[in-house]
Amino acid sequence: xxxxxxxxxxxxxxxxxxxxxxxxxxxxxxxxxxxxxxxxxxxxxxxxxxxxxxxxxxxxxxxxxxxxxxxxxxxxxxxxxxxxxxxxxxxxxxxxxxxxxxxxxxxxxxxxxxxxxxxxxxxxxxxxxxxxxxxxxxxxxxxxxxxxxxxxxxxxxxxxxxxxxxxxxxxxxxxxxxxxxxxxxxxxxxxxxxxxxxxxxxxxxxxxxxxxxxxxxxxxxxxxxxxxxxxxxxxxxxxxxxxxxxxxxxxxxxxxxxxxxxxxxx
Numbered sequence: 427x428x429x430x431x432x433x434x435x436x437x438x439x440x441x442x443x444x445x446x447x448x449x450x451x452x453x454x455x456x457x458x459x460x461x462x463x464x465x466x467x468x469x470x471x472x473x474x475x476x477x478x479x480x481x482x483x484x485x486x487x488x489x490x491x492x493x494x495x496x497x498x499x500x501x502x503x504x505x506x507x508x509x510x511x512x513x514x515x516x517x518x519x520x521x522x523x524x525x526x527x528x529x530x531x532x533x534x535x536x537x538x539x540x541x542x543x544x545x546x547x548x549x550x551x552x553x554x555x556x557x558x559x560x561x562x563x564x565x566x567x568x569x570x571x572x573x574x575x576x577x578x579x580x581x582x583x584x585x586x587x588x589x590x591x592x593x594x595x596x597x598x599x600x601x602x603x604x605x606x607x608x609x610x611x612x613x614x615x616x617x618x619x620x621x622x623x624x625x626x627x628x629x630x631x632x633x634x635x636x637x638x639x640x641x642x643x644x645x646x647x648x649x650x651x652x653x654x655x656x657x658x659x660x661x662x663x664x665x666x667x668x669x670x671x672x673x674x675x676x677x678x679x680x681x682x683x684x685x686x687x688x689x690x691x692x
Contacts, residue, residue: 433462442498445472446479450631473623478608480630485603486612489596495605496535504607509536509599510583513576520575521553529579535600540586544599548582 435444445467448456453476457467466472478485494500495507510529518524526545530536552575584597603611620626635641 433460437466438502440466441469441471441475442501446475448476450476450627468624470621470623473627474620477620477623477627477630480627481613482603484613485608487596487598487601487603487606488612489598490610491596491598491612492607492610493598493600493605494607495600496602501607507605510579513572513579520571521549523549526579530599535602535605537601540599544582544586547586548579551578551582 432440445453453467453472457464492504492506493509494505497507499505500507513525513529523545526548527541530541530544555574555578583599587597587599588595600606
């Protein structure tokens with residue numbers, strides 16, 4: 427029976443499916459295991475993904491961003507995945523909420539809290555158009571009604587995405603940047619154009635380490651405790667002097683008492 431090892435895993439699988447779940451310490455440990463893993467975990471490909479992850483807040487979704495969904499194969503082939511694909515009524519009336527609810531789940535990344543409002547609003551607006559809503563289960567005019575229903579569906583999505591409470595400036599429904607092609611997201615050019623992403627990632631981590639807020643707070647606490655300790659040590663030294671002085675008085679008194687006792691013959 428052939429025994430498989432990690433080195434039998436294809437390069438792209440490690441880079442795109444495994445490395446994204448690891449951190450710098452894992453990269454360092456794995457790069458020391460073998461030459462094969464060293465070449466992978468020292469490569470610019472894996473460090474670029476790690477660097478991008480550390481700069482997620484700099485990436486913004488725009489209308490030009492290409493949504494490919496969560497599937498790795500679509501990322502590799504750069505195949506767009508529609509967030510609200512063409513409607514498949516599956517036998518339901520156009521005025522029913524089910525077709526639109528089912529359609530939003532095709533992407534697999536539409537935030538659940540948003541789905542209910544969108545499908546209900548779409549169904550309501552379609553029911554206001556008698557020429558669509560009354561088509562019911564009749565497929566004869568589906569070629570005519572489907573584009574109209576699709577247009578209403580997308581207009582509800584766009585209006586909801588651009589509403590003030592969503593704080594978005596684009597018409598995409600999916601808000602997960604990992605479901606978009608990285609090079610189609612809006613971000614500073616430096617984020618994706620470094621020749622050595624490993625060096626940039628480590629430099630950034632070094633800067634964060636030097637300015638780590640928890641470390642600064644710990645250093646401040648340590649300084650306060652050192653001062654308190656020095657104060658207590660001064661107090662202890664003063665107490666020792668006072669104790670020694672008291673013992674000197676006691677010894678002097680005992681010596682005098684002994685001398686007096688001897689003098690009077692007691």
